[in-house]
Amino acid sequence: MNVLSLDGRPDLMISLVVPVHNEEAAIAPFLTAVTTAVEPLVASGYRFELLFINDGSRDGTLLRLIEAQQQDRRIRILDLSRNFGKEAAMTAGLDACRGDAAIPIDVDLQDPPALIPLLIDRWRDGYEVVLARRCDRTSDSFLKRRTAQMFYRLHNLIAAQEIPHNVGDFRLIDRQVIDALKRLPERRRFMKGMFAWVGFSTTVVDYTRAPRGSGETKFSGWKLWNFALEGITSFSSVPLEIWTYVGALISVGSFAYGSVTVIKTLYFGIDVPGYASLLVSMLFLGGIQLLGIGILGQYLGRVYSEIKQRPVYLLRREILAPTALGTDSLLRVDTRPRRVRKSS
Incomplete structure (x- = not known):
């Protein structure tokens, strides 16, 4: 130093x-x-x-x-x-x-x-x-x-x-x-x-x-959003891990609701289930599943990008700046594919 x-x-x-x-x-x-x-x-x-x-x-x-x-x-x-x-x-x-x-x-x-x-x-x-x-x-x-x-x-x-x-x-x-x-x-x-x-x-x-x-700034709201996702998924696996607890919570809630339904049926007889509650439950669980799959997809997409190993x-x-001797200032990088002759 x-x-x-x-x-x-x-x-x-x-x-x-x-x-x-x-x-x-x-x-x-x-x-x-x-x-x-x-x-x-x-x-x-x-x-x-x-x-x-x-x-x-x-x-x-x-x-x-x-x-x-x-x-x-x-x-x-x-x-x-x-x-x-x-x-x-x-x-x-x-x-x-x-x-x-x-x-x-x-x-x-x-x-x-x-x-x-x-x-x-x-x-x-x-x-x-x-x-x-x-x-x-x-x-x-x-x-x-x-x-x-x-x-x-x-x-x-x-x-x-x-x-x-x-x-x-x-x-x-x-x-x-x-x-x-x-x-x-x-x-x-x-x-x-x-x-x-x-x-x-x-x-x-x-x-x-x-x-x-x-x-003008080159970062739109959408780019900033994706940039934030990049930062979170690059340095944390919590969004993946949290779905274990979400699934456990929903399972416990479903078991509790099922137990209440069984007890009500035993004591008060069979009642007609409501169509609205059934539809809401299906949509809620479907949404939760899709959200979890989407988060999994974010990580999977990043894994896919890494394993391709593109530069x-x-x-x-x-x-470079021209030298005092007048050397050409452009140093080009030749990226053309080269043919490889097969040995006989």
């Missing part, structure tokens, strides 16, 4: 891992804010790389990044073959980053680059993970704040590994933590849970969440 250059200044590289998807308008303001934030750190000896992961953007995001790269050779670009989602894009960035520490950060400026020096200061104090916690989320809608609060409470109630409240992906993680994350083989990835699962010494820095700088992401190319 305490690496010093010959002149006594810190000789450390920090990687900013920035997934982007259709963020053309946000690139320039983000780079301006980052440059302003890290200039004092660069002057004191820190080195930075800005690792952008283009997650299948359909607008001019990639072109804006290439243009910015001509002005700032610290920029590296990973161009994925299609849109794999933010979790996969972040995984690609962490796999490729070269820094002694990495900071995943969004390009919309809701994660303030001005906080980067403070994160690094706490890291130099000896912490391996420095969390950026949103102490004020008034920039978010009331519905988003309430649903987020409910998710964190529910997740931490039933999951074996708790995740910190109001902490997103914005944090600093040491190289040791990055290497630990690279050892986790999940295809269906919930990065907040994985960050918490690996552990390491952790501290927290509070900040006020700003309004989005430009563009989390596919890299089309890595785009």
Whole structure:
């Protein structure tokens, strides 16, 4: 951690891992804010790389990044073959980053680059993970704040590994933590849970969440719902286990009701059963069964995704800044199938 250059200044590289998807308008303001934030750190000896992961953007995001790269050779670009989602894009960035520490950060400026020096200061104090916690989320809608609060409470109630409240992906993680994350083989990835699962010494820095700088959020209500399901099913088996108790409770209730019916018949004779109560009972039990099958299907679908062993992401190319000798900046990845000749 305490690496010093010959002149006594810190000789450390920090990687900013920035997934982007259709963020053309946000690139320039983000780079301006980052440059302003890290200039004092660069002057004191820190080195930075800005690792952008283009997650299948359909607008001019990639072109804006290439243009910015001509002005700032610290920029590296990973161009994925299609849109794999933010979790996969972040995984690609962490796999490729070269820094002694990495900071995943969004390009919309809701994660303030001005906080980067403070994160690094706490890291130099000896912490391996420095969390950026949103102490004020008034920039978010009331519905988003309430649903987020409910998710964190529910997740931490039933999951074996708790995740910190109001902490997103914005944090600093040491190289040791990055290497630990690279050892986790999940295809269906919930990065907040994985960050918490690996552990390491952790501290927290509070900040006020700003309004989005430009563009629109890529997370609709439906995507957030599926994201919450991903988090719960990735780190808890309680939704499966609870149906044992639900089944036992229904069985006990059915036995009790059957006993009451038998006693009434013995003492008062046979009465005509009600059609309405019979229909309600059938629909209730049918609904319970379908709900249980649906929860089982959520887990089974995730098992199916894992056993196929498809890669989390596919890299089309890595785009590096041109060197002083004029080397081509495009490093293409050849993914064409190759023929194998059969031996005679």
